[in-house]
Amino acid sequence: MAKKLIARVTHLEMTERSAVSVPTPIGIKLAIMRASDMPVHYYRYLYEQVGKPHHWAMRRNQSDAEIAATINAPTTEIHVLYADGSPAGFVELDLARMPEEAEILYFGLVPDFQGRGLGNFFLAEAIATAWSHGPQKVTIHTNSLDSPRALQLYQKMGFTPVGWSEEEVQSWD
Template identity: 85%
Template sequence: MADEPRKLTARITHLEMAERSTVSVPTPIGIRLAIMRATDIPVHYYRYLYEQVGRPHHWMMRRKQSDAEISATINAQTTEIHVLYADGCPAGFAELDLARMPDEAEILYFGLVPDFQGRGLGSFFLAEAIAAAWSHGPQKVAIHTNSLDNPRALQLYQKMGFTPVGWSEEEVEAWD
């Protein structure tokens, strides 16, 4: 009999931004950066990004989805995926969910590959993801973080102009 997956409780903070942020983030120097919107992204590449960024934080939703489900979601007209490259290597990604437009654009997933954390890329990339979300003209931009995420995530989101609007809890399977 296989071992049961280890369960973790995540306290989720729901945040919103009701107007464009005026926070300006300079482009980090000393590293060549590119942000590219991925269109027709192959599932295997998406799974790679999702695992590299999400494994330390026990992201769960896409782990449970089939390749067909993921392909349908990530290649939908209401999804945008932006990949951050640093010196030619994938350093992070942001996934925008535009299904509730014009009311809301949600930054559904956002994060950096652990090798690229601590270099000042998070603020820069988040500012770009926020700008991409606002470019669609929503009434608000939403993002969520939880107690399993990077401990600086909530502080960064608030610094960038997001305001907490609610909390919830969810049980997730550990990504061991």
């Protein structure tokens, strides 16, 4: 039986475009592609690869129909980072509260691609994509089960903590 974990959630926002510039990493062929009509099995694969080490929970127990309705909704955008032809990470934008807010709901890299300088680059691209929709602010959240570098990276990129909460999640063991 999966054990329960307590995650301290930090809610962050950016109310103006960040001036942070991140160069494209060299030595690796990169592509970021927006996924339209993404198959549920591919979304589940990305979600598990990126989220399992951090015990992501929300989509884990949703049915295929629920996931399909969400990821293919007009208010959802998913962009996949490919490195040398392999999926290296993804970002999911929730645009349901536009024009007030664009939320970076999920963001992360597959473990095989962490530590190669791709996170800063991909996050900068995700933030630029969120701002391209013209929101008043861009939001993101992280928690104590995410990468220990996530909060620091988000702040470095221009996000400011605006609140905290706790949630109970089931471990992904």
